[in-house]
Amino acid sequence: xxxxxxxxxxxxxxxxxxxxxxxxxxxxxxxxxxxxxxxxxxxxxxxxxxxxxxxxxxxxxxxxxxxxxxxxxxxxxxxxxxxxxxxxxxxxxxxxxxxxxxxxxxxxxxxxxxxxxxxxxxxxxxxxxxxxxxxxxxxxxxxxxxxxxxxxxxxxxxxxxxxxxxxxxxxxxxxxxxxxxxxxxxxxxxxxxxxxxxxxxxxxxxxxxxxxxxxxxxxxxxxxxxxxxxxxxxxxxxxxxxxxxxxxxxxx
Amino acid sequence: xxxxxxxxxxxxxxxxxxxxxxxxxxxxxxxxxxxxxxxxxxxxxxxxxxxxxxxxxxxxxxxxxxxxxxxxxxxxxxxxxxxxxxxxxxxxxxxxxxxxxxxxxxxxxxxxxxxxxxxxxxxxxxxxxxxxxxxxxxxxxxxxxxxxxxxxxxxxxxxxxxxxxxxxxxxxxxxxxxxxxxxxxxxxxxxxxxxxxxxxxxxxxxxxxxxxxxxxxxxxxxxxxxxxxxxxxxxxxxxxxxxxxxxxxxxx
DNA sequence: GTCTATACCGGGATAGAC
DNA sequence: GTCTATCCCGGTATAGAC
Numbered sequence: 256x257x258x259x260x261x262x263x264x265x266x267x268x269x270x271x272x273x274x275x276x277x278x279x280x281x282x283x284x285x286x287x288x289x290x291x292x293x294x295x296x297x298x299x300x301x302x303x304x305x306x307x308x309x310x311x312x313x314x315x316x317x318x319x320x321x322x323x324x325x326x327x328x329x330x331x332x333x334x335x336x337x338x339x340x341x342x343x344x345x346x347x348x349x350x351x352x353x354x355x356x357x358x359x360x361x362x363x364x365x366x367x368x369x370x371x372x373x374x375x376x377x378x379x380x381x382x383x384x385x386x387x388x389x390x391x392x393x394x395x396x397x398x399x400x401x402x403x404x405x406x407x408x409x410x411x412x413x414x415x416x417x418x419x420x421x422x423x424x425x426x427x428x429x430x431x432x433x434x435x436x437x438x439x440x441x442x443x444x445x446x447x448x449x450x451x452x453x454x455x456x457x458x459x460x461x462x463x464x465x466x467x468x469x470x471x472x473x474x475x476x477x478x479x480x481x482x483x484x485x486x487x488x489x490x491x492x493x494x495x496x497x498x499x500x501x502x503x504x505x506x507x
Numbered sequence: 508x509x510x511x512x513x514x515x516x517x518x519x520x521x522x523x524x525x526x527x528x529x530x531x532x533x534x535x536x537x538x539x540x541x542x543x544x545x546x547x548x549x550x551x552x553x554x555x556x557x558x559x560x561x562x563x564x565x566x567x568x569x570x571x572x573x574x575x576x577x578x579x580x581x582x583x584x585x586x587x588x589x590x591x592x593x594x595x596x597x598x599x600x601x602x603x604x605x606x607x608x609x610x611x612x613x614x615x616x617x618x619x620x621x622x623x624x625x626x627x628x629x630x631x632x633x634x635x636x637x638x639x640x641x642x643x644x645x646x647x648x649x650x651x652x653x654x655x656x657x658x659x660x661x662x663x664x665x666x667x668x669x670x671x672x673x674x675x676x677x678x679x680x681x682x683x684x685x686x687x688x689x690x691x692x693x694x695x696x697x698x699x700x701x702x703x704x705x706x707x708x709x710x711x712x713x714x715x716x717x718x719x720x721x722x723x724x725x726x727x728x729x730x731x732x733x734x735x736x737x738x739x740x741x742x743x744x745x746x747x748x749x750x751x752x753x754x755x756x757x758x759x
Numbered sequence: 760g761t762c763t764a765t766a767c768c769g770g771g772a773t774a775g776a777c
Numbered sequence: 778g779t780c781t782a783t784c785c786c787g788g789t790a791t792a793g794a795c
Contacts, residue, residue, distance in 0.1 A: 321770080446714075447728065454701070482735040585764095586760080
């Protein structure tokens with residue numbers, strides 16, 4: 256991801272365009288892709304993956320047949336098999352790429368940010384949302400298709416999940432230690448932030464229909480989270496005061 | 508759901524046991540189920556659905572074959588078809604039951620609660636979590652399997668989603684009007700609460716592994732949400748003060 | 760009411776021509 | 778490197794015995 260650019264490589268003005276990402280995938284799978292010329296391989300891989308992401312978003316990956324995929328990508332059945340040895344490998348290519356990208360991007364805050372927990376938290380929220388926006392079909396695919404598949408696929412997705420959750424937990428921990436955050440249970444709070452970020456790409460259609468912009472959403476989540484956890488100087492500690500009596504609603 | 512109990516009907520101490528729910532499903536599908544005796548029909552339906560929920564949670568619904576389902580439920584291939592006319596109907600049975608139950612339960616707050624927004628919000632959160640806990644496999648199924656299936660199935664799930672979101676929006680609206688909540692954007696806030704509740708059943712395995720109890724989670728979400736939106740008497744309005752400068756992190 | 764046996768189709772994967 | 782033709786399995790659904 257954040258590797259040094261090779262001499263002669265294209266400047267890649269769009270690091271999250273499908274073609275650019277497929278170039279990186281190719282590097283990781285030189286062995287399973289039998290096509291030698293790099294530029295034709297990336298081009299075709301891009302068409303395949305663009306197609307599989309599109310079809311899967313409607314029908315799911317398993318329900319997407321290789322025949323459909325061949326038609327949609329413009330290749331033939333046999334042609335597909337020079338890019339992966341079986342359907343499951345195609346799944347893994349996408350999942351690992353998503354996981355790697357997320358870890359590389361979120362693990363590299365700009366200089367100075369990581370030292371200030373409040374700023375770091377804010378950066379994590381905004382960067383996460385913008386990354387998943389730029390690679391929306393990829394993240395939706397990873398989220399939706401990870402379950403119910405062979406163990407290795409599951410693990411990749413789950414690990415990625417937990418990795419980013421740990422980043423949040425780390426920031427919250429440091430912020431709480433410095434006294435800028437007031438948090439009772441760091442791990443629980445970290446796991447509550449995660450779904451707020453995932454909602455943006457998982458339910459993208461809903462937000463699009465409502466006309467919610469990403470700027471609005473970033474601001475909304477940031478305010479929501481900060482209101483919940485920022486330490487407030489002149490106020491009683493959370494979880495103690497001014498609550499009206501519990502109303503234990505047993506399920507009827 | 509909240510119908511009057513028929514004379515002679517069992518007292519049903521467990522309204523969310525699989526058998527009890529399948530009794531209700533049977534009422535709604537007397538036409539497609541060809542087995543006449545009610546008690547044998549509900550018993551078998553329960554075994555079928557218990558099996559399909561279990562298998563689908565691992566492999567997904569589409570990947571679960573009717574052969575597997577027959578083995579797991581103890582019925583034969585042919586036997587299954589006296590309970591539904593095709594696989595898709597089985598899917599719809601489950602989805603509609605989940606949607607109906609959620610709406611019936613969440614739409615009936617105990618007397619006095621609906622009048623006080625703070626109490627109502629708290630009741631909604633706790634009831635939602637406890638309901639989805641009691642029917643966890645059902646809700647996971649509905650959440651996971653709704654996408655990628657024929658339009659009618661999609662609609663049922665989406666409608667259910669929006670219905671509960673509207674309940675939250677309504678409460679927040681009233682609370683804001685009364686001045687007990689300080690909320691900039693009611694609709695956005697309502698849609699942020701939803702994923703916090705869904706996370707409990709979608710990622711149930713994670714929380715189980717960590718030893719997070721439902722009481723802990725209820726308290727955690729309640730505190731988180733209330734800290735975020737409860738109006739604070741002696742404090743500047745949200746979204747204005749004491750934030751360190753924005754740190755607009757463009758995706759690198 | 761439930762089972763066994765079977766029809767039939769669409770899926771993934773491969774062989775070999777071009 | 779890519780395509781066409783084909784194999785074979787496993788899926789849904791049904792027919793007819795018990």
